[in-house]
Amino acid sequence: MSANAQALRLSTTQPDFEARFAQRLHWSAEQDDAIEQRVKSILADVRTRGDAAVLDCTARFDGLHAASMAALELKQSDFKTAFDSLPPAQQHALQEAAARVRRYHEWQKRQGGETATYRDEDGTLLGQKVTPLDRVGIYVPGGKAAYPSSLIMNAVPAHVAGVGEIIMVVPTPARGSIAAGGSNTPPALDGQAQATIDSVAKGERNPLVLAAAHVAGVTRAFTIGGAQAVAALAYGTATIPKVDKITGPGNAYVASAKKHVFGTVGIDMIAGPSEILVLADGSTPPDWVAMDLFSQAEHDELAQAILLCPDAAYIDAVQAAIDRLLPEMPRADIIAKSLNGRGALIHTRSMEEACALSNRIAPEHLEVSSRDPHRWEPLLRHAGAIFLGAYTSESLGDYCAGPNHVLPTSGTARFSSPLSVYDFQKRSSLIEVSEAGAQKLGRIASVLAHGEGLQAHARAAEMRLKP
Ligand SMILES: NC(=O)c1ccc[n+]([C@@H]2O[C@H](COP(=O)([O-])OP(=O)(O)OC[C@H]3O[C@@H](n4cnc5c(N)ncnc54)[C@H](O)[C@@H]3O)[C@@H](O)[C@H]2O)c1
Ligand SMILES: N[C@H](CO)Cc1c[nH]c[nH+]1
Numbered sequence: 001m002s003a004n005a006q007a008l009r010l011s012t013t014q015p016d017f018e019a020r021f022a023q024r025l026h027w028s029a030e031q032d033d034a035i036e037q038r039v040k041s042i043l044a045d046v047r048t049r050g051d052a053a054v055l056d057c058t059a060r061f062d063g064l065h066a067a068s069m070a071a072l073e074l075k076q077s078d079f080k081t082a083f084d085s086l087p088p089a090q091q092h093a094l095q096e097a098a099a100r101v102r103r104y105h106e107w108q109k110r111q112g113g114e115t116a117t118y119r120d121e122d123g124t125l126l127g128q129k130v131t132p133l134d135r136v137g138i139y140v141p142g143g144k145a146a147y148p149s150s151l152i153m154n155a156v157p158a159h160v161a162g163v164g165e166i167i168m169v170v171p172t173p174a175r176g177s178i179a180a181g182g183s184n185t186p187p188a189l190d191g192q193a194q195a196t197i198d199s200v201a202k203g204e205r206n207p208l209v210l211a212a213a214h215v216a217g218v219t220r221a222f223t224i225g226g227a228q229a230v231a232a233l234a235y236g237t238a239t240i241p242k243v244d245k246i247t248g249p250g251n252a253y254v255a256s257a258k259k260h261v262f263g264t265v266g267i268d269m270i271a272g273p274s275e276i277l278v279l280a281d282g283s284t285p286p287d288w289v290a291m292d293l294f295s296q297a298e299h300d301e302l303a304q305a306i307l308l309c310p311d312a313a314y315i316d317a318v319q320a321a322i323d324r325l326l327p328e329m330p331r332a333d334i335i336a337k338s339l340n341g342r343g344a345l346i347h348t349r350s351m352e353e354a355c356a357l358s359n360r361i362a363p364e365h366l367e368v369s370s371r372d373p374h375r376w377e378p379l380l381r382h383a384g385a386i387f388l389g390a391y392t393s394e395s396l397g398d399y400c401a402g403p404n405h406v407l408p409t410s411g412t413a414r415f416s417s418p419l420s421v422y423d424f425q426k427r428s429s430l431i432e433v434s435e436a437g438a439q440k441l442g443r444i445a446s447v448l449a450h451g452e453g454l455q456a457h458a459r460a461a462e463m464r465l466k467p
């Protein structure tokens with residue numbers, strides 16, 4: 001079957017542009033209610049039954065039948081064996097990518113990620129103490145594709161922050177299981193029967209993911225996924241240690257579960273489908289831009305790829321490149337569904353108007369494919385990551401440029417930031433008031449405390465005042 005991708009053509013001069021633009025941006029997961037209900041029941045089950053529920057869900061959704069949690073735990077020796085058996089080019093690529101991501105996050109840590117203090121003139125010390133989290137859970141997606149790059153993007157900043165223990169979960173669904181894209185109607189649970197099956201059956205452990213765990217370093221790892229993995233990390237089970245925070249992307253089940261466990265544990269963000277917005281002045285080869293649009297569209301039928309450009313002839317050339325290049329793509333069907341359903345090629349009056357539109361979208365990835373990217377960058381306020389110039393393909397950021405590829409989606413870049421070293425740290429304020437400082441601060445606090453009617457606050461400050 002040959003896929004055909006005709007992304008919606010829009011122009012900002014069309015009278016109905018606003019309505020059509022808003023409609024295209026709107027994203028709603030049709031199955032939201034069904035997913036929410038299922039996630040709630042999985043969370044409750046894991047909270048009550050612990051490991052037994054995790055084993056049942058893993059059999060039910062991933063087709064992975066294990067008699068005990070021990071069979072779902074990966075060992076450090078598994079990681080080493082996987083790494084050693086990779087071709088040298090893959091070993092080298094993993095190591096280089098991890099080294100570049102580490103270097104970037106080490107730099108980031110120096111930009112405000114370290115304890116610092118200052119003193120008032122009277123000797124009072126003020127500042128913030130930065131402490132790494134004790135134990136984090138990292139979710140590495142594994143349902144429809146394997147993501148060693150996401151493992152690196154989560155584990156490396158955690159290490160750089162100084163996190164003590166990193167617990168990784170990664171589903172390894174058997175072919176034909178629900179998670180691998182098989183039937184969406186799960187069979188009834190039959191925990192009793194499954195308990196008699198005494199080993200892991202058919203779960204596909206991706207060697208690059210295991211090798212990435214060797215390179216990036218994780219403390220313990222389990223081949224579980226979905227809401228059950230998030231629940232196990234959040235509540236803890238007899239086998240899986242409860243963590244302080246869960247980071248990492250995942251599908252709608254993972255996102256919903258993270259939303260529900262927030263408060264019991266910290267989370268990084270709720271990630272939606274991938275997005276790319278290319279802002280082009282027409283100077284980049286159209287094939288490059290077409291492939292950049294494909295690069296995010298190929299993640300997911302619900303991914304969104306948008307081109308904004310003031311040159312109508314250039315938009316025609318990008319569409320021609322899409323038509324020519326699409327049949328070569330192994331994931332052409334996913335790309336076509338994404339472009340047809342959610343993509344857009346938008347003709348703008350100017351690059352200035354394109355920048356303003358981009359700010360309204362607040363995309364996860366924003367490519368400024370221009371001869372003069374630094375002219376436009378100051379106009380761009382909201383994006384998860386900004387890729388400047390024709391040579392900066394978004395895909396380089398996904399793997400090895402250095403900054404994190406876990407980014408805010410669905411317009412949340414208006415108020416949130418990429419995953420970072422700061423996600424794996426917390427801050428405590430430091431206050432040491434000198435005797436002289438207590439005289440000044442005590443008088444201010446006393447007045448305000450009386451104003452709030454809080455006498456003990458006032459007296460605690462006043463007792464330290466010299467007569
Ligand atoms: N933002 C990022 O940085 C980033 C990086 C990599 C991947 N991603 C995205 O993460 C997502 C990964 O999704 P995925 O599905 O491949 O893997 P996943 O690991 O997120 O989900 C697989 C799990 O979903 C659960 N599941 C699937 N169908 C279910 C059902 N019907 N009922 C109950 N549970 C069910 C199963 O437990 C399974 O283990 C993709 O959308 C991908 O684009 C994002
Ligand atoms: N583009 C994804 C985040 O939206 C990350 C990724 C992983 N591998 C390839 N791409």
Ligand SMILES: [Zn+2]
Nearest residue numbers: 295296299398
């Ligand atoms: Zn990607």
